[in-house]
Amino acid sequence: MNWQGILSIYRYEMNRTFRTLAQSIVSPVLSTVLYFVVFGSAIGSRIDTVDGIPYGAFIVPGLIMLTVLQQSVTNASFGIYFPKFIGTIYELLSAPLSFIEIVIGYVGAAATKALMIAVIILITSAFFVDLTIAHPVWMVTFLLLTAISFSLLGFIIGIWAKNFEQLQLIPLLVITPLVFLGGAFYSVSMLPPAWQTVSFFNPVVYLISGFRWSFFGVSDVPVVISLLAISVFLAAGLAVIWVIFRTGWRIKA
Amino acid sequence: MDAIISIQNLAKTYDGGFEALKDINLDIAEGEILALLGPNGAGKTTLISTICGLVTPTSGQVTVGGHDIIHAFRAARSLIGLVPQEITIEPFAKVIDTVQFSRGLFGKPRNDAHIESVLKSLSLWDKRNARNQTLSGGMKRRVLIAKALSHEPRVLFLDEPTAGVDVTLRKEMWELVRRLRDDGVTIILTTHYIEEAEEMADRIGIIDKGRLLLVEEKARLLHDLGRKELVLELGAPLNELPASLAGFNLSLSEDRQHLTYEFDAHAERTGMTRLLGAIAETGLSLKDLSTRQSSLEDVFLKLVQDGHSNEEAGE
Ligand SMILES: Nc1ncnc2c1ncn2[C@@H]1O[C@H](COP(=O)(O)OP(=O)(O)OP(=O)(O)O)[C@@H](O)[C@H]1O
Ligand SMILES: [Mg+2]
Numbered sequence: 297m298n299w300q301g302i303l304s305i306y307r308y309e310m311n312r313t314f315r316t317l318a319q320s321i322v323s324p325v326l327s328t329v330l331y332f333v334v335f336g337s338a339i340g341s342r343i344d345t346v347d348g349i350p351y352g353a354f355i356v357p358g359l360i361m362l363t364v365l366q367q368s369v370t371n372a373s374f375g376i377y378f379p380k381f382i383g384t385i386y387e388l389l390s391a392p393l394s395f396i397e398i399v400i401g402y403v404g405a406a407a408t409k410a411l412m413i414a415v416i417i418l419i420t421s422a423f424f425v426d427l428t429i430a431h432p433v434w435m436v437t438f439l440l441l442t443a444i445s446f447s448l449l450g451f452i453i454g455i456w457a458k459n460f461e462q463l464q465l466i467p468l469l470v471i472t473p474l475v476f477l478g479g480a481f482y483s484v485s486m487l488p489p490a491w492q493t494v495s496f497f498n499p500v501v502y503l504i505s506g507f508r509w510s511f512f513g514v515s516d517v518p519v520v521i522s523l524l525a526i527s528v529f530l531a532a533g534l535a536v537i538w539v540i541f542r543t544g545w546r547i548k549a
Numbered sequence: 550m551d552a553i554i555s556i557q558n559l560a561k562t563y564d565g566g567f568e569a570l571k572d573i574n575l576d577i578a579e580g581e582i583l584a585l586l587g588p589n590g591a592g593k594t595t596l597i598s599t600i601c602g603l604v605t606p607t608s609g610q611v612t613v614g615g616h617d618i619i620h621a622f623r624a625a626r627s628l629i630g631l632v633p634q635e636i637t638i639e640p641f642a643k644v645i646d647t648v649q650f651s652r653g654l655f656g657k658p659r660n661d662a663h664i665e666s667v668l669k670s671l672s673l674w675d676k677r678n679a680r681n682q683t684l685s686g687g688m689k690r691r692v693l694i695a696k697a698l699s700h701e702p703r704v705l706f707l708d709e710p711t712a713g714v715d716v717t718l719r720k721e722m723w724e725l726v727r728r729l730r731d732d733g734v735t736i737i738l739t740t741h742y743i744e745e746a747e748e749m750a751d752r753i754g755i756i757d758k759g760r761l762l763l764v765e766e767k768a769r770l771l772h773d774l775g776r777k778e779l780v781l782e783l784g785a786p787l788n789e790l791p792a793s794l795a796g797f798n799l800s801l802s803e804d805r806q807h808l809t810y811e812f813d814a815h816a817e818r819t820g821m822t823r824l825l826g827a828i829a830e831t832g833l834s835l836k837d838l839s840t841r842q843s844s845l846e847d848v849f850l851k852l853v854q855d856g857h858s859n860e861e862a863g864e
Contacts, residue, residue, distance in 0.1 A: 298623070304653025308646075315641065383637030387696070390601040390631050391654040392623040 301393045305401025306408075309375055313409050324363055324413045325420050331359055332424045335481055346483050347514045352425040357508040358480025360417050361442065364410045365475055365500070368443050369467045372406035372450030377463050380454070395541040399451060406447035407440075414439055427511070434519075435510035441526045442503055446471075448533030455540060474500045484516040499525055552576035553628075553704060553735050554600065559609035561595055561759075569595040571759040573609070577737060579703075582730055583764075584750035585739040586849055591756040593739040594634055597706050601631045613704060627655060630702030634709045634739075636689045640682035644673060647681060648695050655700035667698045670725060687718050694725075705729060707738040711745060723749055743846040757853050770848060777814040778841045779821065782807055784834030791831045797824050814842070 313320055336352040343351045376398075379385040388398055421427060429435055457463040478500030484492055495501050496517070506522025509515035515522070554577040561570040569592045577583055585593050598604040600611055602622060610617065616624035639647055648664055668674045671691040676684065681692060690710070697705060707726070711719045726736055726749060740746055746753050747767065754764040763770075786805040797820065800809050812819045828835070 298656040300656040300658065301654045304650055307653075308642075308650050311646070312641075379639075382639065383633075383635060384639055386603055386631070386633050386637060387651060387654060389603050390626060390629065391651075392626040392656060393654060394623075 298391075298393050298397055301391060302397050302401045302404070305388075305398065306405045309402060309405030310408065312375075313371075313405070320409070320413070321416060324367075324417055327363075328359060328417045328420045331355065332421070336424060346486070347512070349512050349514070350425065353427055353512075354483075354508075355481050356418070356421045356425065356427060357511050358475075358478075358504050359421070360414050360439075361478075361500070361504050361507055362475045362480050363417055364414050364439065364443055365446050365471055365503075366467060367410040367413050368406055368446035369450035369453065369471055371409050372403055372447040373454035373457065373463055373467075374450075375402045375406055376451055376454035377457055396537075399448075399537055403444065403447040403451055406450060407443035410443045410447065411439060414443075429511050430513040431510040435507065438503070438507045438510055438522075438526065441530060442507070445526060445530040445533050448530070448537060452533065452536050452540070474498055475504075479504050479516060499529060502526070551579050553579040553614055554737075555612045556600070557610045559596075559599065559611060560607050561592075561599055561604060562607045569759050570599070570606075573761050575754065575761060575764060577704075577735060579735055580730065580733055581751045582726065582736045582738070582749055583752050583754060584746035584767075585737065585754045585756055586741075586743065586746055587739075587756035588853060592759040593756055594708055595759075596756070597631070597708055597737070597739065601629055601706060602626055627700075628703045630697030630700065630705045632690075632693045632697045632705070632707045632710060634712070636686065636693065638681045638689050638692060640680070642681055643678055644668070644681060644684070644692055644695075645677040647692060648699050651696040652699040657700045663701065664699060667695050670728075671695050672721075687714050690714060698729075702734065704735045704737070707736065709739055709741070711740065711742065719745075743849055755849060755852055762852055771842070776847070777812055777819075779810040779812065779824075780807055780839050780841065781810070781828070781835055782837040784836050787833070791833070793827055793831055794824075797827070799824075 332352065335355055339351065345351060346354045379388065418427075453463065453466050477495065478498050479495065484495045484501060484505070487495060502517055502522040502525035505516040506519050506526070509519050509522070554575075556573055556575040556577075559570055559573040560568070562568050573596065585596070587593050595604060599606050600613065600618060602618060602625075606619075612618065613625040614628045616622075616628075618625045642650075645664065645668070648668065649659065652660070652664065665674065668677055671694060673688065673691055673695060676688060681689065684692065690713075694707075694710070710726075711722055714722065723745075726738070730736055738745075738749070750767050752764060753767050753770055755762045783806050787801060787808075788805065790799060790801060798811050800811075801807070802809065810821075810824060812821065
């Protein structure tokens with residue numbers, strides 16, 4: 297393994313993040329505050345509790361998941377698309393690096409950034425609501441697995457994309473709706489039965505449910521199933537990466 | 550001679566079905582400077598990209614330092630530095646960070662002294678903290694060279710290093726290439742400037758339409774293919790060639806003041822003595838005479854043209 301090489305990619309990507317530190321931090325903090333004002337205060341004053349949890353606290357895990365999913369996909373897809381776009385990818389391809397090492401470098405950096413923002417949102421939330429975390433180890437596990445899986449997805453999108461429109465298509469058209477319909481701001485049990493059934497086809501429901509369980513000990517679906525879902529997702533991502541590696545798809549002539 | 554790069558039966562057909570390389574065989578000796586010449590679209594960049602791992606070969610085998618570029622890609626690529634034809638550089642990063650990054654990618658531990666000496670040798674040290682996007686085109690190209698040298702390669706590929714570079718800088722670059730060669734680095738460069746190949750290279754390869762037409766020692770190439778011309782300046786204009794000179798390979802210039810005699814400089818008999826004798830007999834007066842050796846450019850054009858006409862004849 298070329299660890300030095302992996303570390304170089306990781307550091308370079310993290311530097312890119314720190315160059316735009318203000319944006320990286322300000323925008324998630326701002327949107328969190330907005331969510332709290334709109335959902336927490338406006339709606340929360342009418343809903344009171346969901347599954348016995350004050351509404352303001354109830355939305356925190358969903359909010360974090362929403363951001364982690366978006367950040368992971370965006371960071372990783374942009375991270376690998378950018379060198380492809382400006383042509384500096386030649387250097388990665390001519391270095392003594394295997395495809396897997398390149399993936400570790402980019403996905404690692406994208407996931408790290410997503411996790412950092414998750415922590416920032418968690419801290420911001422603590423100013424608005426009382427938070428208790430029932431299962432901290434599981435919380436971290438869910439966060440990690442989600443960040444890594446979706447950074448992998450982002451990496452795949454970045455390699456697949458031929459232009460900036462395609463790059464933004466999936467996050468916009470797929471991720472955001474799935475998260476909003478995935479029970480970030482409500483409990484699936486609040487929906488009419490037909491919609492509950494539909495929801496169970498939404499993979500994000502399992503992520504948010506499991507993550508929320510790690511905070512409050514209550515969930516829409518059994519935690520084991522959530523864990524299984526995220527593992528399947530991770531495995532699928534790795535499988536696609538493997539296929540790309542085998543075929544040199546869209547990176548080498 | 551020990552080959553550091555060995556290419557056997559290499560072929561590349563791009564996805565669209567275009568054959569960019571056809572059955573290339575080439576050994577490159579350690580420590581030499583090889584110049585690849587060829588018209589646009591000949592396959593020079595494809596050849597370099599294949600050796601460096603950017604393009605997957607369709608068939609054939611390439612080893613670098615004895616390591617197969619596919620099965621032992623790590624060992625093979627560690628030896629190689631690549632300066633691409635296009636200027637591709639991260640616009641927002643600082644010069645020194647980009648160069649350090651390259652070294653890291655090749656798995657080498659940080660070595661500030663080496664990076665400093667590379668940047669200094671390319672007159673980039675003063676610019677080390679500048680962002681890449683603020684550099685001029687020539688400076689950017691030098692940053693690309695610095696990146697390629699950052700990991701101390703034993704083989705350096707320069708794909709048109711002097712395209713769009715001014716004369717002074719070009720001379721500096723030639724100087725740098727020579728210094729690298731003195732340090733034992735093997736250099737493969739492509740160029741459209743024949744004078745550059747003539748100036749720099751130990752050996753010259755000529756590629757056209759995906760085929761390696763010829764690889765030859767530069768001196769030998771000029772020697773073997775070199776035609777010489779003897780130009781005779783006449784004392785008085787001549788209307789037509791005297792009949793007694795008709796048997797010689799002579800041509801009269803437009804201004805009727807010069808006779809040009811073309812001969813093979815390395816033939817047993819150049820026929821020059823006989824010609825001069827015949828001229829003396831006609832009583833023509835001569836003002837001056839000079840010889841001219843054909844340049845690599847002539848050789849190159851002739852080869853490429855021959856290649857084309859052969860192809861047409863074959864079709
Ligand atoms: N990715 C690709 N897909 C299809 N064809 C390609 C690709 N890259 C290059 N070619 C074709 O292969 C041929 C050789 O291209 P190459 O870039 O190797 O030429 P070159 O000798 O470097 O030319 P130049 O002097 O213009 O740089 C060209 O006809 C080109 O159109
Ligand atoms: Mg080229």
